[in-house]
Amino acid sequence: xxxxxxxxxxxxxxxxxxxxxxxxxxxxxxxxxxxxxxxxxxxxxxxxxxxxxxxxxxxxxxxxxxxxxxxxxxxxxxxxxxxxxxxxxxxxxxxxxxxxxxxxxxxxxxxxxxxxxxxxxxxxxxxxxxxxxxxxxxxxxxxxxxxxxxxxxxxxxxxxxxxxxxxxxxxxxxxxxxxxxxxxxxxxxxxxxxxxxxxxxxxxxxxxxxxxxxxxxxxxxxxxxxxxxxxxxxxxxxxxxxxxxxxxxxxxxxxxxxxxxxxxxxxxxxxxxxxxxxxxxxxxxxxxxxxxxxxxxxxxxxxxxxxxxxxxxxxxxxxxxxxxxxxxxxxxxxxxxxxxxxxxxxxxxxxxxxxxxxxxxxxxxxxxxxxxxxxxxxxxxxxxxxxxxxxxxxxxxxxxxxxxxxxxxxxxxxxxxxxxxxxxxxxxxxxxxxxxxxxxxxxxxxxxxxxxxxxxxxxxxxxxxxxxxxxxxxxxxxxxxxxxxxxxxxxxxxxxxxxxxxxxxxxxxxxxxxxxxxxxxxxxxxxxxxxxxxxxxxxxxx
Amino acid sequence: xxxxxxxxxxxxxxxxxxxxxxxxxxxxxxxxxxxxxxxxxxxxxxxxxxxxxxxxxxxxxxxxxxxxxxxxxxxxxxxxxxxxxxxxxxxxxxxxxxxxxxxxxxxxxxxxxxxxxxxxxxxxxxxxxxxxxxxxxxxxxxxxxxxxxxxxxxxxxxxxxxxxxxxxxxxxxxxxxxxxxxxxxxxxxxxxxxxxxxxxxxxxxxxxxxxxxxxxxxxxxxxxxxxxxxxxxxxxxxxxxxxxxxxxxxxxxxxxxxxxxxxxxxxxxxxxxxxxxxxxxxxxxxxxxxxxxxxxxxxxxxxxxxxxxxxxxxx
Numbered sequence: 001x002x003x004x005x006x007x008x009x010x011x012x013x014x015x016x017x018x019x020x021x022x023x024x025x026x027x028x029x030x031x032x033x034x035x036x037x038x039x040x041x042x043x044x045x046x047x048x049x050x051x052x053x054x055x056x057x058x059x060x061x062x063x064x065x066x067x068x069x070x071x072x073x074x075x076x077x078x079x080x081x082x083x084x085x086x087x088x089x090x091x092x093x094x095x096x097x098x099x100x101x102x103x104x105x106x107x108x109x110x111x112x113x114x115x116x117x118x119x120x121x122x123x124x125x126x127x128x129x130x131x132x133x134x135x136x137x138x139x140x141x142x143x144x145x146x147x148x149x150x151x152x153x154x155x156x157x158x159x160x161x162x163x164x165x166x167x168x169x170x171x172x173x174x175x176x177x178x179x180x181x182x183x184x185x186x187x188x189x190x191x192x193x194x195x196x197x198x199x200x201x202x203x204x205x206x207x208x209x210x211x212x213x214x215x216x217x218x219x220x221x222x223x224x225x226x227x228x229x230x231x232x233x234x235x236x237x238x239x240x241x242x243x244x245x246x247x248x249x250x251x252x253x254x255x256x257x258x259x260x261x262x263x264x265x266x267x268x269x270x271x272x273x274x275x276x277x278x279x280x281x282x283x284x285x286x287x288x289x290x291x292x293x294x295x296x297x298x299x300x301x302x303x304x305x306x307x308x309x310x311x312x313x314x315x316x317x318x319x320x321x322x323x324x325x326x327x328x329x330x331x332x333x334x335x336x337x338x339x340x341x342x343x344x345x346x347x348x349x350x351x352x353x354x355x356x357x358x359x360x361x362x363x364x365x366x367x368x369x370x371x372x373x374x375x376x377x378x379x380x381x382x383x384x385x386x387x388x389x390x391x392x393x394x395x396x397x398x399x400x401x402x403x404x405x406x407x408x409x410x411x412x413x414x415x416x417x418x419x420x421x422x423x424x425x426x427x428x429x430x431x432x433x434x435x436x437x438x439x440x441x442x443x444x445x446x447x448x449x450x451x452x453x454x455x456x457x458x459x460x461x462x463x464x465x466x467x468x469x470x471x472x473x474x475x476x477x478x479x480x481x482x483x484x485x486x487x488x489x490x491x492x493x494x495x496x497x498x499x500x501x502x503x504x505x506x507x508x509x510x511x512x513x514x515x516x517x518x519x520x521x522x523x524x525x526x527x528x529x530x531x532x533x534x535x536x537x538x539x540x541x542x
Numbered sequence: 543x544x545x546x547x548x549x550x551x552x553x554x555x556x557x558x559x560x561x562x563x564x565x566x567x568x569x570x571x572x573x574x575x576x577x578x579x580x581x582x583x584x585x586x587x588x589x590x591x592x593x594x595x596x597x598x599x600x601x602x603x604x605x606x607x608x609x610x611x612x613x614x615x616x617x618x619x620x621x622x623x624x625x626x627x628x629x630x631x632x633x634x635x636x637x638x639x640x641x642x643x644x645x646x647x648x649x650x651x652x653x654x655x656x657x658x659x660x661x662x663x664x665x666x667x668x669x670x671x672x673x674x675x676x677x678x679x680x681x682x683x684x685x686x687x688x689x690x691x692x693x694x695x696x697x698x699x700x701x702x703x704x705x706x707x708x709x710x711x712x713x714x715x716x717x718x719x720x721x722x723x724x725x726x727x728x729x730x731x732x733x734x735x736x737x738x739x740x741x742x743x744x745x746x747x748x749x750x751x752x753x754x755x756x757x758x759x760x761x762x763x764x765x766x767x768x769x770x771x772x773x774x775x776x777x778x779x780x781x782x783x784x785x786x787x788x789x790x791x792x793x794x795x796x797x798x799x800x801x802x803x804x805x806x807x808x809x810x811x812x813x814x815x816x817x818x819x820x821x822x823x824x825x826x827x828x829x830x831x832x833x834x835x836x837x838x839x840x841x842x843x844x845x846x847x848x849x850x851x852x853x854x855x856x857x
Binding site: 050052075076079080081082083084087088090092095096097098099100101102109110113114145147158161162 | 752753754756757758759760761762763764767771772775776849850851852
């Protein structure tokens with residue numbers, strides 16, 4: 001008998017159908033991956049098992065867990081199960097812990113609640129659990145507060161809370177999506193070990209096929225609340241019998257068609273962006289009233305140059321200084337020392353007025369297509385906004401013409417000009433932000449994780465768009481990412497950043513297949529790779 | 543933690559200095575000659591001039607300012623122009639009415655608002671919540687002097703439970719004194735309680751939507767336990783802020799309420815002093831109120847740090 005047996009689970013919220021007849025089983029010691037794009041119902045499936053759905057939700061079907069029908073269980077029975085037999089971890093570790101309680105209290109709380117253990121015993125068990133998840137006592141005493149921990153460390157605390165009572169089933173909803181690849185690999189390994197130790201069943205929810213391929217024994221693919229395909233991970237993903245499975249797999253490994261021929265020498269000799277010995281030092285926290293504040297070197301003596309029309313990736317772990325460097329290049333922050341020049345003109349130390357003609361040549365695309373627009377402005381206004389950087393301010397008609405041209409460039413219609421941001425999907429919004437970046441005909445676009453918030457199929461299309469614009473308009477890119485598949489798909493060159501320094505540079509394919517430095521090697525090894533994972537799985541199974 | 547509190551205390555002190563300068567300058571600019579007022583309009587110009595010299599009014603602005611602030615520091619507030627008694631005695635006597643009044647209504651409003659806010663948040667969208675919020679809307683909208691008159695009519699005139707006004711003094715015993723303060727305290731507390739209940743509710747609802755609440759639910763805690771153990775303390779931060787601000791409004795509110803109930807408090811004192819151009823009394827009372835508000839806000843800052851560990855590690 002399976003540990004978890006979901007039969008014909010349907011769910012609607014306020015009359016809107018979310019899940020339609022979902023079937024899924026998990027046995028003890030088994031890892032099942034639940035994959036799908038945003039809105040496919042992955043998280044709602046998880047919350048149905050936990051019975052933590054919003055109040056307006058109506059559920060039907062059956063969820064059998066260890067012989068109990070969860071949908072028929074009373075709230076008291078559910079409270080007894082949650083945190084004891086079923087644990088759950090969530091996507092966003094930064095906000096998943098109560099900021100006012102110590103990590104010890106938070107791990108011990110569930111233990112005390114379920115076992116009626118004394119405070120001392122519960123804290124002792126919490127200590128053991130924190131040791132187990134890789135937070136040793138000398139660095140992470142029980143008295144630490146969440147704000148003193150990094151994202152990866154906080155996720156370990158959440159895992160300790162969920163696994164403290166050795167649950168039979170663990171539900172992990174996008175547990176590593178908010179973490180960089182190196183942390184992701186560590187957390188996934190920890191989950192794998194916990195499954196093996198306790199013969200725990202694991203439901204791993206992810207939008208990332210590569211992650212699921214590496215982890216899961218079986219996979220269930222959801223779309224629009226319906227199961228498209230389910231089966232052994234390696235077979236399912238290599239056979240790709242269902243058209244949607246094929247579509248997902250192809251999209252997640254998509255590489256845009258690009259012209260990799262070396263450009264004419266004259267063109268590539270034009271240095272567009274030159275960064276010379278740039279450092280950024282932040283004053284740190286003062287440890288005592290009279291002590292000297294510590295300093296943080298966010299960017300440490302970085303030099304590089306970017307030729308016109310070239311696409312370069314800046315990769316590194318979170319906190320390595322890539323975004324700080326990008327902000328300095330965009331003249332949003334002053335370097336502590338060193339110079340940054342665009343087309344020979346120094347960017348740093350200028351006032352806004354004299355920066356105007358420089359800003360025109362460089363534009364930016366941010367990660368979050370939801371947060372980067374004023375929701376009360378029309379698309380026309382939003383896209384045309386950078387036009388104030390032009391010396392001759394265009395008139396109304398001309399603004400409209402330019403905006404509609406920019407929309408056309410990114411594959412949207414001129415009729416979209418009058419619409420508002422909420423009328424567009426995530427992928428379309430990212431197109432709008434690219435249109436906004438294009439409207440001044442910049443020579444450089446700095447893109448900070450431009451596709452990491454997008455679903456794989458949309459991501460593939462946006463990458464195509466970036467590649468196409470690079471070819472047609474000769475725009476140079478500086479792509480900031482921790483995702484090596486993006487770097488591989490769209491850039492000619494890669495720079496690996498580690499602790500504020502650029503430690504390795506070179507041709508993208510070369511660096512990614514033969515990394516020379518420790519930092520680059522760590523990144524490459526940690527990056528999930530679907531082909532590698534399928535091959536490994538096939539080999540294991542003979 | 544120490545650095546944080548020192549910083550807050552320094553900011554409070556600076557506010558006090560700025561406030562003293564503003565209060566003094568504003569009252570300087572206002573028309574009305576204290577010496578002329580004290581002697582009456584029939585007095586000769588010479589007599590007025592002599593009194594001005596005696597009171598030090600002929601000296602320069604800065605000299606008088608430093609004389610005044612120096613006096614404040616040594617608790618010598620000067621003599622009232624109209625009552626001819628030391629201001630400190632006058633203020634101490636009146637504060638014995640106003641301070642208990644403000645504290646009772648603060649306690650009352652907190653005691654009403656927190657349970658109502660928590661109750662409403664826990665039953666969001668249900669009839670109990672709607673009813674509680676409708677009642678609080680009423681409480682916010684009703685002017686407190688009107689509510690005070692209503693209270694007087696019901697409890698003093700009709701039911702004859704408490705006196706309609708006046709204050710017997712603490713020497714008459716604690717119970718009669720408290721009886722005289724209870725209606726004014728309720729009248730003052732009502733609008734504050736209504737605002738505070740709404741703030742408590744919305745702060746709690748905000749916190750209940752946070753990710754860590756879901757983590758606590760996934761631990762197996764029932765909704766009630768999550769509310770008490772995780773949500774309430776997090777929701778206290780905005781509530782404390784409003785509470786600190788409300789204390790200032792309470793003190794200001796006493797001016798009206800003390801007039802309605804004929805209470806010999808600071809509010810009545812300052813009201814009369816303004817009418818009689820008894821500037822030294824006005825200045826002293828205003829400075830006292832400013833100092834009280836600053837101390838209360840300092841206490842709020844201290845309680846922030848007690849509630850929130852993130853403030854303890856920040857400098």
